[in-house]
Amino acid sequence: MKVLVIGGGGREHAVAKKLLSGESVDSVYCAPGNAGMKRDGITVVSIAQDNHDALIDLVKSEGIDWTFVGPEIPLFNGIVDDFQAAGLAIYGPTQAATQIEASKEFAKELMMKNDIPTGSYRSFDKYEEACRYVEEGPVPTVIKADGLAAGKGVVVAETKEEALAALKDMMCDEKFGSENTRVVIEEYLSGEEFSLMAFVSGEKVYPMVISQDHKRLLEGDKGLNTGGMGAYAPVAHIDESIIDQAVERILKPAAKGMVKNGTPFTGILYAGVMATNDGPKTIEFNARFGDPETQVLMNRLESDLGKAILAILNNEEPDLEWKTEGVSLGVVVAAAGYPASYKKQLPLNLPEENETLQLYFAGVTEKEGELVSDGGRIYLVEASADTIEEAQEVIYTALDSVNNPGCVYRKDIGHQAVKPQQIKSTAILNQHTL
Known part of the structure; x- marks a missing residue:
């Protein structure tokens, strides 16, 4: 089976690599991809993600069986609608369904109509x-x-x-x-945030293992918000009761609400959730995989990703098996100055990959046959181990062993899991409260 992944970041690298590792997928194309992906046998195609006609022509000429969309922009621009109009199989939400991410007001109204717990809000133009x-x-x-x-x-x-x-x-x-x-001003929710994602097809919801992202630039969760400086999964100190409530009170009602709204959702539904003293509450929805959460989640999936997505596309039950032991941790290496101004074309000295440690590339290109930086977030180092501390040791030892002038990374990814306070909830969320 041949699969096309649309996008060019670390999230798409992780998805493409996971697809290629399964028995059901023989080859993976990635458009536009990045130069680092080629190290894993992924076929990089220089077609922009907004060039829908060229991507459709690629799928037809190469005999690609189905397509997976990584980033939000092509989804928002209606790439799924265009592929479906051309009679091509594609996994992702339609342009109408992406409103759950593209409009914070749409998402808030969806939550209010379907009694999905969230903070109070007002919209202003x-x-x-x-x-x-x-x-x-x-x-x-x-x-x-x-x-x-x-x-x-x-x-x-x-x-x-x-x-x-x-x-x-x-x-x-x-x-x-x-x-x-236009802005949405929301009530500040106090608690601990986690990422809950699921494969969705209409009202059918298949949850993934939860993960925790680190959005802030600096250690101690200080500094500017970024696209994500690292993540880990699972989040053992958040009680299963909270996760169960989030699935039942957030994900499933959202999927049903989208169907009822006339904008049924098929694809990856992401819920940013806050574990509060009153139970889980929704911070936001995204219409695609999170980044960098995907880079740690893909290593938690033991079953064949390609086979599972194909089953969903065929309205069949997917086989999704997740690791129950150990942890996966990822640390982003970024260009100094990110998320504001930063230099490109930085030479890269990379850690050696092995059975424990993997690299996922984002902002890179090739210069004279060598990888150099080409973006703010350059690559992510992922390690799996029995504990967070062991994974941290593997990653930070590897990063400390290479010299990359002009690059920065947080040295405390996973800190919330090292000395956690167990977060439990016995709240029964029978009614939506503002």
């Missing part, structure tokens, strides 16, 4: 009204760009000054584009 709401309300508060913002459109404002500055950035200075100046 007028700057002065948003400022008055912030000035009269409590802090901390959460400011979100309503549309797509590559995972960077959220500000947790500790003070009213920070909240007002975020409103100015998004609404007046058009930080995320002239068509993305």
